């Protein structure tokens with residue numbers, strides 16, 4: 001079964017945070033996690049393995065910051081091919097039978113014209129290139145995530161469609177305002193579902209920023225505006241920055257987190273996973289809860 005058939009059949013469990021887990025394993029804050037695909041591959045491998053062992057159906061590659069625009073801003077533009085190939089290989093190489101690896105694609109980090117400097121066609125190009133490299137590395141589908149501008153999500157999807165007809169998840173990040181849920185550029189779930197639906201997205205989702213009741217309410221709103229499969233990946237609470245300036249600490253009540261995840265599964269959300277602050281323990285606990293449903 002491919003990922004779309006599986007999402008239609010049962011609640012699919014995605015993995016949890018990667019960057020925050022690598023920071024806990026010694027990745028210095030401010031250093032892009034993707035560097036470790038080449039410098040400390042054994043650490044990345046261990047995290048992927050831990051998520052598969054926790055029972056995740058989907059493990060996401062460590063390639064969030066690996067589109068050419070983002071890599072160039074990190075001074076890694078000349079390693080685009082190696083870093084994406086290594087990222088795909090690390091997850092695909094240990095993928096058990098009947099599980100999936102998604103090729104993870106994050107934001108360019110730049111605002112698109114007319115709000116910023118980045119030409120949408122340059123963004124589209126960067127995503128097309130990354131998609132080709134990840135698919136060449138054997139990932140089962142592509143997952144664009146944590147995007148906060150609908151225009152960038154559209155550029156990503158257009159770029160991917162230049163090189164592939166395979167399944168694509170696009171997951172945006174929303175904030176809760178008094179009047180509802182919006183991306184930081186002011187777009188609603190309905191606008192996202194319409195625009196991305198027209199471009200042929202297969203799976204929609206929301207991740208990061210939100211947690212708890214807010215994510216449940218967003219899931220309900222999203223379910224009301226699209227019949228596409230939906231994947232929700234909330235953070236484990238809001239980050240607290242420690243006094244010593246160390247990495248952010250995420251605190252959440254595990255029982256509450258799990259209860260909210262089950263509520264989302266019960267309201268017709270097709271895929272669930274974690275984002276910042278979640279780790280293999282929480283995903284293992286979620287696996288148990290989903291199995292008991």
Ligand SMILES: [Zn+2]
Pocket residue numbers: 207208209235275276
């Ligand atoms: Zn996150």
